[in-house]
Amino acid sequence: MAGERESHDSVRDLLDPRRMLVFAEVARFGSLAGAAQALGWTQPAVAQHVRRLERDTGCTLVVRTSRGVTLTEAGHSLAAHAEAITARLRAARADLSALTDLRAGRVRLSAFPSACATFVPAAIALLWERAPGLDVRLTEAEPDEARRLLAAGDADLAVTFDYDNVPDASTQTARIKLFDDTxxxxxxxxxxxxxxxxxxxxxxxxxxxxxxxxxxxxxxxxxxxxxxxxxxxxxxxxxxxxxxxxxxxxxxxxxxxxxxxxxxxxxxxxxxxxxxxxPRRVSLTSPPDIPPSPATRALTSALVEITAPRRMRTLPG
Amino acid sequence: MAGERESHDSVRDLLDPRRMLVFAEVARFGSLAGAAQALGWTQPAVAQHVRRLERDTGCTLVVRTSRGVTLTEAGHSLAAHAEAITARLRAARADLSALTDLRAGRVRLSAFPSACATFVPAAIALLWERAPGLDVRLTEAEPDEARRLLAAGDADLAVTFDYDNVPDASTQTARIKLFDDTxxxxxxxxxxxxxxxxxxxxxxxxxxxxxxxxxxxxxxxxxxxxxxxxxxxxxxxxxxxxxxxxxxxxxxxxxxxxxxxxxxxxxxxxxxxxxxxxPRRVSLTSPPDIPPSPATRALTSALVEITAPRRMRTLPG
DNA sequence: TCGGCATCAAAGCACAGCTTGGGCCCGCTC
DNA sequence: GAGCGGGCCCAAGCTGTGCTTTGATGCCGA
CATH class of the missing domain: 3.40.190.10 (Periplasmic binding protein-like II)
Structure with missing residues (x-):
């Protein structure tokens, strides 16, 4: 409640973006009633938005005519920006669904040398076949370094190993056992x-x-x-x-x-x-507490699938 | 009220842009509390917005950590779009103030030939000196054509003349008398x-x-x-x-x-x-009912000022 | 072990903003 | 020329969003 010195160009004195969207519809249809129908609202609701927008900008944005409204120069200027904003919102949603659909996204894998030289490339190839849009990046690192990368947020997933008889200084990490390595x-x-x-x-x-x-x-x-x-x-x-x-x-x-x-x-x-x-235990390690992205989950699946024969082989042993 | 077939990609199922702005602040500060302070809100208000955004997008956007929050990949994607939207809003406001400050804008003038050959260029030069950013466009046209241009929205202002003894078929137009032309x-x-x-x-x-x-x-x-x-x-x-x-x-x-x-x-x-x-009466004619833009007002002033000596000259006559 | 700072959750309240129902004006049609 | 439809406006009312308050938890640094 104290009079904090507020930024002179804060988000608070921006135009209300929802009114911009409404205005974009008005511009598209050339009438308040048309925009209202498109929005599933009544006409006065749209009129109030436009009025508020004119009050906020200090400009006359539309001229009321007998057949709808026509935009002033200021109105055209604002409508262009409003159109750009709706495009951004659509793009935002599209990008997010691309991420969840594995059409985009990045996953950074860390693995120790002999894993890198054996099953890891096959897993990456499998993932790549399923989701060609993914940006999969591999960094070779020994388990301790891998854990550091995970903790620092520089890797999303790591192929690590550990021995039952060697104490493990790992911070809390989620681990999935892949197979036993004789x-x-x-x-x-x-x-x-x-x-x-x-x-x-x-x-x-x-x-x-x-x-x-x-x-x-x-x-x-x-x-x-x-x-x-x-x-x-x-x-x-x-x-x-x-x-x-x-x-x-x-x-x-x-x-x-x-x-x-x-x-x-x-x-x-x-x-x-x-x-x-x-044997030494080969595992997948993830950062603690942060939920894996779709791309990370997909890579996890690929690694689990690729190593399935190795689990078969060592199970009876 | 009937179940109109609605556009499958309406503005209605866009993400709420205000939440995007809030999220941009969260991304900028890396914490809900920081964003809340920037917005002049309390922390739970911001948390609610982020939660709703996560619900609407179906993605986890931030990971709550002990020291604020960190963005997921989806969060970074969304934040980039949100940042673009705030930039657009700023640009929109800037463009509007450029229009009102005469740093930008367009005004289309129509004038009859002898006006074009005498005082009109001087008025345009005067305006140009005052507002170099303006886009002033002149079209030579006799009064009747000028009125047509105004009515069609193809001109913002016209220099016209008329005679008292000739009936005038003009639709309703706002007119300012400039001077009497002997x-x-x-x-x-x-x-x-x-x-x-x-x-x-x-x-x-x-x-x-x-x-x-x-x-x-x-x-x-x-x-x-x-x-x-x-x-x-x-x-x-x-x-x-x-x-x-x-x-x-x-x-x-x-x-x-x-x-x-x-x-x-x-x-x-x-x-x-x-x-x-x-004498014939030389006037400025504007379209009816539509409020003049700042640029149009400025051009009107310039024309009135430039023709002041002519009013002096003809007043006593 | 404690304080600070972050988080979340639930409840309450105010106001934004949509709806309703009125009226006016214009242009078209009969 | 009168009726009608479709655009606009205004004013009032009510619903629901969304912010605040309050209280509790968890992690880090001292």
């Missing part, structure tokens, strides 16, 4: 572990290790701890191609997810399945 | 009437005449009838240059208004003032 032991050919099947991590107590990203390294450490040893980590790399090269060179062994090996398999290494080793 | 007898040099001064038309009973436009011809006939004779009209022309050429050639004498002689004076003719001859 962890495989990667060893050089003719390695003593290569021949065996169904071993567990305890068999590798004496090995030198090549670790991955911090999260994967934490998983390795935790898993090894579960088997009662501290892994002897000699090298580190995020890159699953580099990891395999290092293994092939005999610098150590590694634990890699099946997805990474599917993305790029070095023929010079061999893989060993581990007995009852916890 | 009628002069035009004779060849060394004509017997040339030497005399202060004669009246009766002195020219025996002359051959060159008549002008129908209206001027009617005036001549009526004036002659007042003096008891029927003029012997041999030639007719609208053009006052032609008239003087014919007079100079000795084909007859003529009655020309002073304005015509001021516009173009053939040195081979002489003029004689007539005693108590009714």
């Amino acid at each position: 962890m495989l032991l990667v060893v050089p050919p003719a390695h003593r572990l290569a021949a065996r099947s169904d071993i567990d991590l305890a068999a590798a107590t004496d090995q030198r290790w090549i670790a991955g990203c911090p999260r994967c390294r934490a998983h390795l450490t935790a898993a090894a701890a579960g088997c009662g040893f501290l892994p002897d980590i000699r090298h580190s790399t995020d890159d699953y191609v580099v990891t395999q090269t290092l293994v092939a060179a005999g610098l150590g062994i590694a634990l890699l997810p099946a997805l990474a090996l599917e993305a790029a398999r070095d023929p010079r290494v061999e893989t060993v399945e581990l007995h009852r080793h916890t | 009628m002069l007898l035009v004779v060849p040099p060394a004509h017997r009437l040339a030497a005399r001064s202060d004669i009246d038309l009766a002195a020219a009973t025996d002359q051959r005449w060159i008549a002008g436009c129908p209206r001027c011809r009617a005036h001549l006939t009526a004036a002659a009838a007042g003096c008891g004779f029927l003029p012997d009209i041999r030639h007719s022309t609208d053009d006052y240059v032609v008239t003087q050429t014919l007079v100079a050639a000795g084909l007859g004498i003529a009655l020309l208004p002073a304005l015509a002689l001021e516009a173009a004076r053939d040195p081979r003719v002489e003029t004689v003032e007539l005693h108590r001859h009714t």
